[in-house]
Amino acid sequence: MTTTLSTIDTPLHPAVDGVSLPEFLAEEDLPSREGPRVIQFREALREAMSEEMRRDKRIFLMGEEVAQYSGAYKVSQGMLEEFGEKRIVDSPISENGFAGLAVGAAMYGLRPIIEFMSWSFSLVAADQILNNVPKMLYMSGGQWGCPVVFRGNDGAGGQLGSTHSWCVEALYSNVPGLKMAIPSCPYDAKGLLKTAIRDPDPVFFLESERMLGDKAHVPEEEYYIPFGRAARLREGDACTIVSFGRPVNFCLEAWDELAKEGIECDVLDMRTIRPLDIGAVVRSVQKTGRVVVVDQSWPFGSVASEVVTQVCEKAFDWLDHQPLRVNSDDVPAPYAKGLEQAFLPHKGKIVAAVKRAVG
Amino acid sequence: MTTMTTASAKGAKRLSDSLPSEVLVGWLRDMMLIREFELRTMAAYQQARIGGFCHVYIGQEATAVGTIACVEAGDPVVTAYRDHGHALARGMSAEACMAEMFGKLTGCAKGKGGSMHMFDRPNHLYGGHGIVGAQTPMGAGLAFGHRYEWEVLKTGKKRLTLCYLGDGALNQGALHEAMNLAGLYSLPVIYIVENNGYSMGTSIERGTTMAHDLRAKAAAYGIDSIQIDGMDVREIYDRFKPFADDLRERQRPGFVDLKTYRYQGHSMSDPQKYRTKEEVAKYQERDSINRLAHHLLNEKKTLSERDWERMQEEIKEQVRVAMKFAEESPDPDPATELFADVYVNPQPNLSPTAEYRHGVKNPLM
Incomplete structure (x- = not known):
């Protein structure tokens, strides 16, 4: 492709001109x-x-x-x-x-x-x-x-x-x-x-x-994942677990442990938080009636707070338990290994939160 | 490095003497337009028709007009918040500039920017910027952009960015990071310090080291520098033009200590207790507009008294028209504009409460 900065000398409205987004496929049509x-x-x-x-x-x-x-x-x-x-x-x-x-x-x-x-x-x-x-x-x-x-x-x-x-x-x-x-x-x-x-x-x-x-x-062929589309990584009716980034992996560990006890949850990986696929969360909560949001930032004014608020605004009538959040603890990040582990959102905290939600 | 006095030595042939007289008359017109525009801006501000922070350019007209006269129309210009003069000198219509301050849809930023944010894409003005010094890394980036266009994409040419700052910005880290990057990457950007002696109410001696010779700051980053008398537009051209041409050719950064003076306060709400009336009067005696008018009327005799008076009348009328345009223009409609121009690609779910959209096309585009 020849590349020119044609938009520079030809005044264009960047909101409507010169923007070429890739073609986005449905999740099931993406490579395996x-x-x-x-x-x-x-x-x-x-x-x-x-x-x-x-x-x-x-x-x-x-x-x-x-x-x-x-x-x-x-x-x-x-x-x-x-x-x-x-x-x-x-x-x-x-x-x-x-x-x-x-x-x-x-x-x-x-x-x-x-x-x-x-x-x-x-x-x-x-x-x-x-x-x-x-x-x-x-x-x-x-x-x-x-x-x-x-x-x-x-x-x-x-x-x-x-x-x-x-x-x-x-x-x-x-x-x-x-x-x-x-x-x-x-x-x-x-x-x-x-x-x-x-x-x-x-x-x-x-x-x-x-x-x-x-x-x-990671497949050889080219693919693009659209912003604002969550991925459901595990399925279950007991509770909705919402996360993004590294803590998603802790959620999957928690899922395995909970499943052994017969507690199967939806695990949603938001992938982007702005835009936020709140629709996917709401649909899941309408099924489970419970939600635990796992977010590695501090709790006060966090992304988890935002997700919980939006769930309350959009799916209040479907909730059977108050929404819960698992954040990093509300202290500066510590150095000592044990303290740092305790500080982060980890499997144990997620399992405990889900059990609390499902009663 | 040369000193401030050499080019204007009595009797020496000056570079600006070789220009057609229309060019110098054009500078006079541009400076006069800025002066008149700013007088009307102040009046409108006092009548509360302009809101927010407002910093007028009166006294400094020669700096924008003289330096912009030395570069090409396609060269990027970026500046700080005292930006009305740069906008007009760069070619923005007085209508779009005044309408912006009135917060109207016909303003250069559709009323979303205000006095401190004059943007003009067709004229390559990349903004007035509100945070002191914030535009200086952007200036390096614009220079990186056209150097990359020329060297990597091979679709461009040797361009030069002008990045203006006040003397207050000398003490911001952003400038020093930007000058280091410009020196390191050899970025063709000229940092033009419009040194009016005060950062708000703090005199330059109280705010920065080496205030008597700011070129020391540029030397630390391997950047060529000059000092220029910013109250004389011909002097600016004589000194700045060869400096800029050389940097463009060599694709190197530069730094200019352009000594100027603002006759008004820092902003519209400045009691000016930090300086004396005598000091202001001393600079007004060296007023750039009077000096050029005197030169053209009495020395060169390329402008008649009649034409000078006519020019002033025309400018007054031009600004009157701009005021009327600003007053009569429509306000931006919150229903269409409040949520527009936040995202180029305003996809769903970007906000829990807002639905972003495209607004009306910018009037300059």
């Missing part, structure tokens, strides 16, 4: 989640970026250690060799600077992917990513959008302590104008990241250092 092509989560991310960068030369990747070091977490390994230093760009430790650089580059017509080594470090770029990125289209009266994908590790790593364990989803998803995707497995990571790159709006894409080595089948 089962198969022999087992790769790591980080490789799925790399494939998503590389495929899109081959398609569209406007896309570049910038971040700390993404090029010569092959990525602090090896997500971008080999990409410098394929795409060269003009498109895989090492940045200094300067988050506010390079996040703001992405804003200007995106407005000019490029499609930046910005890697935050950790979303914890995005806090020093808050003015750019919260003031400029999501508000540019509005402030400019529809003249300029800001199609940047910001991606990186979110949530507790391995004993990283309070400042490096941020879950930014509750804070950032509060801001209108941005979209947020939080995959829980390699298959979704690839399909969602490709969609994020194609989407004309800014996307905050939250990964987890703890999941980058997770392995699963």
